[in-house]
Amino acid sequence: MAGKRLQKRRKKKGMALLISRLLRLGLLVVLLACAGLATFGIKACADYFRDMSAGVADQSQQPQIGGEEEIHPPEEPSVFAGFSVSGVVTVDPGHGGSDPGCGEEGALEKDIVLPISLMLRDMLEEAGITVIMTRQQDEHISLDDRAEIANNAGSDLFVSIHCNSYEGEARGMDVYYHKSEPAKELAQAVLDQAAALGIRTREVQKNNYQVLWDTDMPAVLVETGFLTNPEECALLQQEEYQEKIAQAAALAVLNALSGGTIHGT
Numbered sequence: 001m002a003g004k005r006l007q008k009r010r011k012k013k014g015m016a017l018l019i020s021r022l023l024r025l026g027l028l029v030v031l032l033a034c035a036g037l038a039t040f041g042i043k044a045c046a047d048y049f050r051d052m053s054a055g056v057a058d059q060s061q062q063p064q065i066g067g068e069e070e071i072h073p074p075e076e077p078s079v080f081a082g083f084s085v086s087g088v089v090t091v092d093p094g095h096g097g098s099d100p101g102c103g104e105e106g107a108l109e110k111d112i113v114l115p116i117s118l119m120l121r122d123m124l125e126e127a128g129i130t131v132i133m134t135r136q137q138d139e140h141i142s143l144d145d146r147a148e149i150a151n152n153a154g155s156d157l158f159v160s161i162h163c164n165s166y167e168g169e170a171r172g173m174d175v176y177y178h179k180s181e182p183a184k185e186l187a188q189a190v191l192d193q194a195a196a197l198g199i200r201t202r203e204v205q206k207n208n209y210q211v212l213w214d215t216d217m218p219a220v221l222v223e224t225g226f227l228t229n230p231e232e233c234a235l236l237q238q239e240e241y242q243e244k245i246a247q248a249a250a251l252a253v254l255n256a257l258s259g260g261t262i263h264g265t
Contacts, residue, residue, distance in 0.1 A: 097140030119246035158219035178212035189252035
């Protein structure tokens with residue numbers, strides 16, 4: 001009888017031990033599953049927030065539609081837009097390189113006439129003219145070479161751009177010609193167009209500058225203003241004023257090549 005009771009106790013004890021182990025194993029499985037889920041959840045959250053951050057960064061790099069930086073006012077049409085004039089014109093920026101021309105450091109003739117000449121080139125090309133430049137950078141070109149460049153190109157007109165100097169109070173634009181009536185008419189046209197644009201002008205003069213008598217076509221030399229006049233020197237360094245000078249010369253040239261049908265604004 002006592003043996004059976006002992007056997008029953010051992011059996012119950014074994015069952016209890018087994019159940020305890022199973023419970024522990026189950027609890028371990030649950031803990032591992034929870035840990036796995038937690039790790040997965042943390043990773044998923046991290047990926048989510050990383051993607052969100054990347055999206056915000058991408059949006060910050062996108063151009064702002066409708067923002068102030070995206071608003072570009074339309075450019076005003078050029079005075080020369082729509083014209084179609086044929087011809088070949090040589091534009092000659094005076095001096096250059098080792099030959100600075102007149103003026104002082106910071107306001108040298110060679111540095112002022114080059115941008116004016118390049119503006120003139122662009123205006124003429126926009127109207128359909130073929131433009132030959134004697135120089136397009138700060139380099140020295142001899143007077144012989146300047147005339148030869150124009151002659152070899154078969155140019156219809158030659159326009160040389162310069163600045164003036166004088167020890168007195170002189171101010172204003174002069175235009176020189178040498179040997180033909182068409183050249184004199186072109187010189188007067190440059191002055192007239194300049195005056196219409198508000199540029200102070202002086203007179204048309206005849207002179208035997210080499211680039212005027214050594215060229216085969218009607219040629220003019222434009223003295224845009226006096227670098228020895230402080231007020232005019234300041235104007236000649238301003239882009240807006242340079243553009244007016246170029247526009248005056250361009251309108252005169254186009255009228256000469258088209259029979260006087262082109263008018264500025």
